[in-house]
Amino acid sequence: MLMKKVVVKNAAGLHARPSSMLVQLASKFESEFHIHMYGYRINAKSILGVMTLAAECGAELELELDGPDEKKAMKAIVDLFESGFSEMSKEKYR
């Protein structure tokens, strides 16, 4: 199991579209993916769960990955957060 803290960088926060991109990316990996925030732990392959976090810009989240491809998954997901979701074209994550 891997844990890593990330900060939401994009101005609008983790709204519907970034949530959708995150779930889409996470679903490509076999590993289980959870997010810890404000003491909650949600299944991050559930878009409704991610949306209920309503993480705003500057919010700190902890990513938890557990599974055979956890390393690869963590790198891809952290990259997505680092990029601020903005310039990711949907083609890239289709």
Added chain:
Amino acid sequence: MNDQIHDPALKAGEQLINGQAASPGYAIGIASLFNTSDLVISTEPVDESQVESEYAQFVRARRIVVFELRKILEIASATDEEAHGIIQAQIQIAEDPELDKSIRRMIMERHFGADRAVNESFLYYIQLIKNTGNALMIDRIVDIRDIRDRLIRQIQHGELVSGVVEGSVVICDELMPSDILLFSRHKVTGIAANEGGLTAHATIIANSMGIPLVINAVGATRLTSPGDLVIVDGVDGRLVVRPDASTLESYERAKERYALELAESALIVELPSVTKCGTEIVLMANIEFEEELDNIKKYRARGIGLLRTESYFIEDEGLEEYKSKEAFFEKAVKAAAPGSVTIRLFDVGGDKFSDTTTKEPNPFLGWRGVRVLLDRRQLLRSQLTAIMNVAGRNPGKIRILVPMVSVVEEIGEICREVDAITEKMRSNGKPFDPKLKIGTMIEIPSAALIAGKLAGETDFFSVGTNDLTQYTLAVDRGNRLISKLFQQMHPAVFQLIKKAADAAHEKGISIEVCGELAANPDAALCLVGMGITDLSMSAASLPRVKKAIRKYSIAEMAELSAMVLNAATQDEVQEILENWKKERDESH
């Protein structure tokens, strides 16, 4: 007792409801109610033995909802990133693993009905999102509710259909094309609907399946109880609820007479389709569903003059069929042999597709037919590829028809796409049809007026009379306020058809009429009189049209059409027709 206190007349004794005849025939039977406007969330607990099948209902509903969304995604503008993003997110919501867990738990452990489990699971998430106070998220609740409603509608729809008793008469508020197919599988003998339109898709299908249908029978669902004896009179457009003995008797006689007439038309089916002077008139069938293919043989149609392809898009039972559209085209080719199959490219838009993400103020004058195809090249190419693969295996048996052409450039652009695919097939060593014919729908007045120019760019014309009427008279065919103005036999419509026919004859290309106008025997006489010898219509109409054209010679019909083209009004057209027929029938 209770009923009598409310309204003694309401649910007792004979009730006659006047509507509109939409598909001919009589049905006498027990009523099943199919009322989609009264849907409420079920509160009854589900029996332990039923929980698995209840959950399966949700899974089925989800599969259909996701399928529909993917189709919408396919045609949603590739450049409209926002719409794309929203639909993509909606698909993820429908497939959300936590949502699935929650719904499954509610059904399995708390014995909720599938609709209630969906409703409560969504409520939970919607409440949580509201609690965040995040305005951006709260704005998205509308998209979440949309998914919830789609799922619940699908679940309840399935229940409604399974509630339809085999062999009964269905009383409903309105009809979807897919409903009719489901009804026909339940061997429904007749249908009456509170609402509907004569040219609506569902009506056309009811005709093709030979199910008597009355539409605009206002109050039908309110005045009928399940189990009532009812009569659907698809000849005069009436619904009789709980008929008296004498009414029942006279309708039983009418039903017998009608069956005799049908038997007579069965004899006509066997006769050759020639005019009195011996000219062959090619009568073909309009087809949309696999279920209709048997009609080709039954009514001796000479091929398929119009194969509609939109149902891959809107018919929810067609999930698997969508993947195998090539298989459907192959079946159509077999059924049409030795005739050919004219496949109309995806004619989406207007009344046929209400779920686009782009809202248009004037959809009938907007983004439809070839306009959509040229903007969505991927959709166009995938359709062309499927058609051309089948054409390659059956050379000479398939023709392509392009809908909603209003300017010459559109047809040129389609031809270029076809050429590119042909080139690809050639270099891949795949069989292709080197003489594949590409036709133009004449359904917009501009296309009829420049038919001479279009004829140089295309292999054949096919006149779509519903849309041609709509655009010529500027009458929305779905608008009841002006339904009197929807005059398919207006002289202006005939003049435009004549213009296209003359251009086709002059340039040596073929022309046919594939609209419902051809199914009207009187109109068919006028069309043949203009030199149009190929007609395509719903197969069930073929015998009566054949019966009409066999009575007269080409010269006689040409005389008739010359008079009709000169008329000022539709009433005058009808008068000319009546007088002309009377004169002939007396002298014969």
